[in-house]
Amino acid sequence: MNAITDVPGVLVGHHHRVGDGWATGTTVVLLPEGTVGGVDGRGGAPGTRETDLLAPENLVDRIDAVCLSGGSAYGLAAADGVMRWLSERNRGYRVGVNAHEVVPIVPAAVLFDLPRGDWGNRPTSDFGYTACSAASTTVAQGTVGAGAGARAGSLKGGIGTASARVGEFTVGALAAVNARGEVIDLASGTPWAQDLGLPGEFPEPPGRAADLGVVASDLNTTIGVVATDAALDKAQCRRLAMSAQLGIARAVRPSHSLFDGDTVFAAATGARAVASPLELDALYAAAADVFARAVVHGVLAATTVGDLRSYQDVWA
Template identity: 45%
Template sequence: MARSDRSQSSVSALSGSLTDVGSVKVGHFARNSRGWLTGTTVLLTPLGAIAGVDVRGGGPGTRETDLLRPENLIQKVHAIILSGGSAYGLASAQGVMEFLEETGSGFSVGHDPSWVVPIVPGAVIFDLGRGGKFAHRPDSTFGYRAAKLAKSNSSDTGCVGAGAGARSGGLKGGIGMASTRLDNGHVVSALAVVNSIGSVINPDTCLPWHESVTRLRRPNAGDRRALRDYLSQLAAPVATPENSLNTTIGAVATNLRLSKSECTKFAAVAHDGLARAVRPAHLMNDGDTIFGLSVGPGDLVLSENEPIFSDPVGRPALLNKVLAAGADMFAQACTEAILQASSCGGMLSYRDLCPSAFVSQ
C-alpha cells in the first residue's frame, strides 16, 4: 500500500512512491515458496540519473559504488539494484545490464549505438536460508525479470522484491516508500529495504520510533504483551551468525538537478533519517547503504552563471531543504516498510502482532 507525507495539502497528488519524482521506474521480483524467500528490486533510470552513494556500517555488500565518487568519470547510472542473497545477490545486476543492453541504454563506448555499457551500481541484504534452502538466492534472472516488470507508477511495498526475506529487529521487514513536495514544487522521495539489527519499534510504547503517515494508536495491552513476548523469545545471549548479519539499503531521489557531489551529500544526510527510524543503526554487522539520485532535466555543467556561483546563499538554502526532506522521507520509508510487511517464513509482522495499533479508515 502506497503512503505519502500528508503534512502538506500540496502533497495530496503524490502517491507516496519513489517514482513520484518522475523519470524512474521501480520493479520487483521475488520467490517465496519451495525453499525460497528472497528477491530483487530494481530502480530503473534508462535515460540516466546523476547519482551518489554513502556506505556505512561494518559489513556492506555493494557493486560499482566507486564509480559514483564525484572525481570519477561516469556521471550517470542507468539502474540501481537492491537485492537479497548477500554477496551472491549482486549477480542480479547482470540481468539488469542485459535488459538495458537490449533497450540500448548505457554508457556509449563506440560509434555503433548498440555499443553500450549499462552502469548498474547496487547493494544487498543478508537473507540467506530464510526460505529454508541456503542455495536459493537471486541470480541474473531475478534482475532481468525485476527490470522487465519495472513501472513508473509503482506503489508496491512490504514483502516484495528485495523485501521478501527481510527481517528487522526480530519482526518481518520489507520495503517502504515515501514522498513529499517542497514549497518550490520539487519532489523528494525515498525507498528503503529494511533488514536491520536495530528495531523500528520502540519497545516502551510498541509504536514506531519515527512518526508514521499510517494512522496508528497505541496497541492494547494484549497486543503489547504479544509483541514483547515474541521479541523476548527471539533474544539470545549470543547472537548466531544468521541473525546478526543485517542491513538497511535504499535510495533517495529528487527531480531537482544535482551534481554528483550534491547527490553524495543527499545520500549521506539520508542516513540521519535511517538513524531516527531504526535504533540502533550502522553497527559492525550492518551494511547500511543509501544511494542519492537526481533525475532533474539536463546536464549539470557548472559555470559562473550557475546558481551555485551566482547565488551562493540561495543554492545552499535550496539544497538544505532537499537534504532535510530526504532524511525525513527515508525515515518514513523505513517505518512504512515494517508497517506494510506481512508475516511469512516464520517471521511475524508488526501488523499481525499488534492489529489494534491500526486505526480503521
C-alpha cells in the first residue's frame, strides 16, 4: 500500500475537525506489543512528551503507540486519550500483578497550527481516544489528523506516508508536514525530493512558476514515525530515527530550522532478526528515502483550507 501500515501489526488512526473555526487534529500510530522505540529531534522549537524515556540508557524500551497532534503544546493533551484507550485494553508497561495495572507508553509530538482555526480550538484527550478507535491498516493522507491545519512553506501541508522493502524487511514512514521550508520548488512545481520517487510516484514538473503571495510562518514543525519489522534495540532505533531526519533534509529546504520542532520517532516491531551490520545500514538508508517520500506525499495529497492553497489547486 506504500504506507507505514505495510509493516505488519502497525495501525494508523486520525481524528480532526476542519471548518466552523476549526483546522486541527490528531494522528495515532498503534504498535504491536513488544515494539522497541527511539527518537531523534533536530528542530529548535520542539513540543514533545516521553522523549527522555526513549534514551538508550533509560529503563523502558517498549512503546505502545505514538501520538502526533496539532495544537502546539496544548495538543499534547491528545496523548492522554491514547493512554486511556490503551489502558482499557490492558496495554502498557506492567507495574502490578493484575492485568489492568499497566502504564501505557505513548511518546508524542505536536506541531504548530493555531493560526488555522479560532483561538481555543485545539485537540483534547478525546481526539487521541477517537483516533485510536479509528485505527486501521488504511492510511488517509493530506488534510487529515495532525495534518488538518498543517502548512508546508507557502503551501498546505498534511499527512503523508510511504514504505519500501529492504531485502526481507519492511520500512515505513508517516509524516505530519508543517515545515517552515518549502517541499516544492515554487519555480517549477517539482518536489525537492523528486529523484527519490518511485516511477510515477511524483508528478512531472508542471513547468510554470507559482506566485502564492504568502509569507512563510515562523512557528512550524515536521513530526513523524519511521517503523520497521526488524529486531532493533533502543540505540539502533535512535539511529533509525536519525536517518529518517535526513529524509526531512532531502525533502524540505531549509530544514531543521530554529523555528521548527522536527521530531521523528522510530518503532521496531522485532519480527525479523538482523543478521549483519550491512543489513542494519540498509535499513538506515531506506529510512531516509522513505521519510522523504512521505513528506512529499503529505503536500501532494493536501487540500486547500481557507486562504492556504494546496499543491493540487496551485498546479491543477
